[in-house]
Amino acid sequence: KAGVTQTPRYLIKTRGQQVTLSCSPISGHRSVSWYQQTPGQGLQFLFEYFSETQRNKGNFPGRFSGRQFSNSRSEMNVSTLELGDSALYLCASSFFGSGGPLYNEQFFGPGTRLTVL
Amino acid sequence: AQKITQTQPGMFVQEKEAVTLDCTYDTSDQSYGLFWYKQPSSGEMIFLIYQGSYDEQNATEGRYSLNFQKARKSANLVISASQLGDSAMYFCAMREATNFGNEKLTFGTGTRLTIIP
Numbered sequence: 312k313a314g315v316t317q318t319p320r321y322l323i324k325t326r327g328q329q330v331t332l333s334c335s336p337i338s339g340h341r342s343v344s345w346y347q348q349t350p351g352q353g354l355q356f357l358f359e360y361f362s363e364t365q366r367n368k369g370n371f372p373g374r375f376s377g378r379q380f381s382n383s384r385s386e387m388n389v390s391t392l393e394l395g396d397s398a399l400y401l402c403a404s405s406f407f408g409s410g411g412p413l414y415n416e417q418f419f420g421p422g423t424r425l426t427v428l
Numbered sequence: 429a430q431k432i433t434q435t436q437p438g439m440f441v442q443e444k445e446a447v448t449l450d451c452t453y454d455t456s457d458q459s460y461g462l463f464w465y466k467q468p469s470s471g472e473m474i475f476l477i478y479q480g481s482y483d484e485q486n487a488t489e490g491r492y493s494l495n496f497q498k499a500r501k502s503a504n505l506v507i508s509a510s511q512l513g514d515s516a517m518y519f520c521a522m523r524e525a526t527n528f529g530n531e532k533l534t535f536g537t538g539t540r541l542t543i544i545p
Contacts, residue, residue, distance in 0.1 A: 344532070354519065354535035367532055399471055414461055414480060415523075417533065419473035 313338065315404050315420035323426045329390040332423045336383050336404030343385040344417060345377060348399040357400075360385055389425075397427045430454065432520050432536035440542045441510050448495070449505040449539050451520030457481075460524045462503040463533065464494065467517040476518075479503055507541075515543045 316335045324330050336343050345357040356369040360379035377387040383404075389396055403417035433452045441447045453462065464476040479487045479494045487494040495504040507514055517540050521533040 346535075353537050356532045356534075359532060369532070401471075401473060403473070414478050416463075416475050416478070418475070419465075422471040424471070 315402060315418050317400075317402050317420040317423050319423060320421065321424050321426075323428060324392050325428050326392055326394060328392050329388060330392060330425060331386055331388045332400055332402075332425070334385045334387075334402030334404075334420060336385070336402075337418055340404035340406050340418070341383050342405045342407065343379060343383065344403045344405075345385070345387050346401045346403065347371075348401060348422070349395075349397070354401070357387065392427045394427050397425060399424050430536075431534045432522055434520055434536035434539050436539045437537070438540045438542070440544055443512060443543050443545050444509055446506060446508045447510050447514075447541065449507070449518050449520075449541065450502070451504055451536060452500070452502045453520070453522050454501065455522065455524050457524045460522055462494070462496070463521040463523070464492070464503075464505045465519045465521060465535075466514075467519060467538070469516070473519070477505065510543050512543050512545060515541060517541075 318333045342361045344359040346354050347357055348354045358368045358377050359366050363379045374390045379385045399422045401422045402420045405415050405417045407415045431454050435450055460481045462479045466474045466476055477487050477489045477492045477494050479496045486496050491508045493506045495506055517538045519538045520536040523533055
């Protein structure tokens with residue numbers, strides 16, 4: 312069974328540009344979550360989608376947005392990039408949706424490393 | 429207050445020795461789940477072990493075991509017979525029942541483990 316895939320793996324952008332990152336979950340998983348990882352802030356939750364609906368959102372500005380398609384693939388978009396957006400963006404998929412058990416393992420992808428110059 | 433605290437930024441351990449990575453957590457919920465993830469330099473988060481708050485026995489998975497002390501709100505990861513391949517960042521994470529059905533994981537700041545041959 313293929314794991315979570317993220318594209319692209321590496322990305323270099325300049326301030327003010329926008330970027331779109333893609334995540335393909337494990338087959339059969341309907342939940343996709345996004346995390347931002349930086350040396351200063353650590354791992355922070357961005358948002359989670361289940362069946363094309365955003366269920367929860369972390370404490371990030373509106374420049375960060377996402378969506379999920381009917382095949383559960385998800386994209387996140389960051390507009391008007393800032394230097395502080397440089398980070399590793401991790402996507403995680405899981406099987407259970409709302410009402411699932413606490414033990415609901417999230418499977419992470421390899422991440423997209425975004426560098427903003 | 430930090431939800432998850434990992435007080436050891438870095439550890440050096442001799443190969444084949446056992447190592448304990450500390451994790452304390454803060455929650456007012458009675459029902460919650462605790463996770464440990466390993467992140468090699470490649471970036472992908474690898475699930476290691478899970479402990480539910482109502483689990484009476486400490487979780488074990490191969491060389492990994494979780495020393496769960498509920499009253500102290502600690503969930504330390506124990507790696508027996510460490511190997512060179514264990515060198516990585518290790519993250520403790522928690523999912524609280526108030527977020528039941530919500531995929532959000534709250535992560536600690538991590539511990540960088542280096543195994544010395």
